[in-house]
Amino acid sequence: MxxxxxxxxxxxxxxxxxxxxxxxxxxxxxxxxxxxxxxxxxxxxxxxxxxxxxxxxxxxxxxxxxxxxxxxxxxxxxxxxxxxxxxxxxxxxxxxxxxxxxxxxxxxxxxxxxxxxxxxxxxxxxxxxxxxAPDTVLGRGTQTARALVDAGRIGQPVAATAFFACPGHERWHPDPDFYYQPGGGPLFDMGPYYLTALVQLLGPVAAVTGGAVRSGGERTIGSGPRAGERFPVDVATHVTGVLRHRGGALSTVVMSFDVVGHELPRIEVHGTAGSVSVPDPNTFEGPVRLSTRAAREWADVPLTHGYAAAGRGLGLADLARAVRTDGAARADGEVALHVLEVMEALLRAAEEERVVAVESACARPAPVPESARVAVD
Structure with missing residues (x-):
C-alpha cells in the first residue's frame, strides 16, 4: 500500500x-x-x-x-x-x-x-x-498541577503518591472477566492514567520495585444477567510500587481491586517548599489544591493550564496539531511505550523481589499552554 x-x-x-x-x-x-x-x-x-x-x-x-x-x-x-x-x-x-x-x-x-x-x-x-490514550492528562486538572510544579511553587520535587483503590469492577460490570485476565487487573486497567500523569508531573521513570498479591482465585459478578456467577482471577489484584524518576523523585503507587473504601488522595506531589494535590487522572478537570510552607492550609488553585475543549479524542486532536505543525505530540506513542514498560517492570519486580530498570526513556511531553484550546499550540 x-x-x-x-x-x-x-x-x-x-x-x-x-x-x-x-x-x-x-x-x-x-x-x-x-x-x-x-x-x-x-x-x-x-x-x-x-x-x-x-x-x-x-x-x-x-x-x-x-x-x-x-x-x-x-x-x-x-x-x-x-x-x-x-x-x-x-x-x-x-x-x-x-x-x-x-x-x-x-x-x-x-x-x-x-x-x-x-x-x-x-x-x-x-x-x-x-x-x-490516556489524553485526560492534557486537560486542565493535571496540566494546572504541572504548571505549579514547573513554576517552583512546591520547590524541588521529592516524592509523589498515586492511589487507585476499589473493591473491583465485578460489582457493577455485567461481563468483568477480562479485568481479571492477563493484561487486566488494577495496574493495567487504571495504571496508565496514574503513571502517565506522573510522567507529566515528574518525568520518565528509571527503575521500579514493588510487591503484588492476588486475593482469592474467584470473584462473583454482582449485576446483569450473569449476576451470581463466579469467574476465575488470574492476575494480581493489589499492586504496590516505588518508582524512581530520572529526575530523582520517588513515587509510591498503589493500584487495587481489594479495597472496600478509602479516603486516600488520587495523586499528590511533594516538594521542598510545598505540596500539590492533583485531581483524578481519569478525568480532564477537578480540584487542584496547593499547600506551601508560607501558607500551610490547603487552598484551591484556579484551573489555568490545559486544553479547555476536553473529551475523549483530545489526544487525537493534539496529534493532528503535531502533524499540521510538524511538532511533537503530547499523548505520544513513546510515552505510552514507557508507561507500558513501567507496568511490566513493576510486575516483574514484584515476582522476582528485586529492583528492575526501565530501559525506555521517553521525553517529558511539552506542557499545554495557559488558556489553550485544542486547535492552538
Whole structure:
C-alpha cells in the first residue's frame, strides 16, 4: 500500500475509526462537539460487526460505515482511531501503518512491550505518527498541577503518591472477566492514567520495585444477567510500587481491586517548599489544591493550564496539531511505550523481589499552554 498521506497545514485530519464498542460513543461525541475547531474530521467507522458500525455512524452526514480493511486502504483517511480490544491494538495499528496512516489508539499501546516496540518501529519506517490514550492528562486538572510544579511553587520535587483503590469492577460490570485476565487487573486497567500523569508531573521513570498479591482465585459478578456467577482471577489484584524518576523523585503507587473504601488522595506531589494535590487522572478537570510552607492550609488553585475543549479524542486532536505543525505530540506513542514498560517492570519486580530498570526513556511531553484550546499550540 501507499506511503504516508500528506496533510496540509490547514486541512483537518481525516479520521477512520476501527472498533465501535462502548468507548467509541465518547470519541464520536468529541467529533460532534469539537471536531471542527480541533482540526479533526470523522469520515468512516469500521467494525467486525457491520450493524454495530452502522449504529455508531447513525445519521452523521458524510460518514460511512465500512470494514477495517477498507479504512486501512482508503485514500480519504489520514489517521486511524484504534478503539479495538487491547489484544488487537498492535495488529490494527500495524495494518493502519502499512496503509500509510497515522494511528491513535486507546490504552494500552499494545498488549506487551515487545508488540509496542514493533508498532513504533513500523511507524518510524513508514514516516507516520503514533499516539495513545490516556489524553485526560492534557486537560486542565493535571496540566494546572504541572504548571505549579514547573513554576517552583512546591520547590524541588521529592516524592509523589498515586492511589487507585476499589473493591473491583465485578460489582457493577455485567461481563468483568477480562479485568481479571492477563493484561487486566488494577495496574493495567487504571495504571496508565496514574503513571502517565506522573510522567507529566515528574518525568520518565528509571527503575521500579514493588510487591503484588492476588486475593482469592474467584470473584462473583454482582449485576446483569450473569449476576451470581463466579469467574476465575488470574492476575494480581493489589499492586504496590516505588518508582524512581530520572529526575530523582520517588513515587509510591498503589493500584487495587481489594479495597472496600478509602479516603486516600488520587495523586499528590511533594516538594521542598510545598505540596500539590492533583485531581483524578481519569478525568480532564477537578480540584487542584496547593499547600506551601508560607501558607500551610490547603487552598484551591484556579484551573489555568490545559486544553479547555476536553473529551475523549483530545489526544487525537493534539496529534493532528503535531502533524499540521510538524511538532511533537503530547499523548505520544513513546510515552505510552514507557508507561507500558513501567507496568511490566513493576510486575516483574514484584515476582522476582528485586529492583528492575526501565530501559525506555521517553521525553517529558511539552506542557499545554495557559488558556489553550485544542486547535492552538
Amino acid at each position: 501507499g506511503g504516508p498521506l500528506n496533510v496540509s497545514s490547514h486541512a483537518p485530519l481525516r479520521v477512520g475509526v476501527v472498533g465501535a464498542g462502548a468507548i467509541s460513543g465518547q470519541y464520536l461525541r468529541y467529533f460532534d462537539e469539537h471536531g471542527a475547531a480541533a482540526g479533526v474530521r470523522l469520515v468512516a467507522v469500521a467494525d467486525l460487526d457491520p450493524a454495530r458500525a452502522a449504529g455508531a455512524v447513525g445519521g452523521r452526514e458524510g460518514v460511512r460505515a465500512t470494514t477495517p480493511e477498507e479504512v486501512y486502504a482508503a485514500d480519504d483517511v489520514d489517521a486511524v482511531l484504534n478503539l479495538t480490544v487491547p489484544a488487537a491494538h498492535a495488529s490494527v495499528a500495524l495494518a493502519a501503518i502499512a496503509g500509510g496512516k497515522h494511528v491513535y489508539g486507546e490504552k494500552p499501546l499494545a498488549a506487551t512491550v515487545v508488540e509496542a516496540r514493533e508498532v513504533l518501529a513500523a511507524a518510524r519506517g513508514a514516516g507516520v505518527r503514533v499516539g495513545s
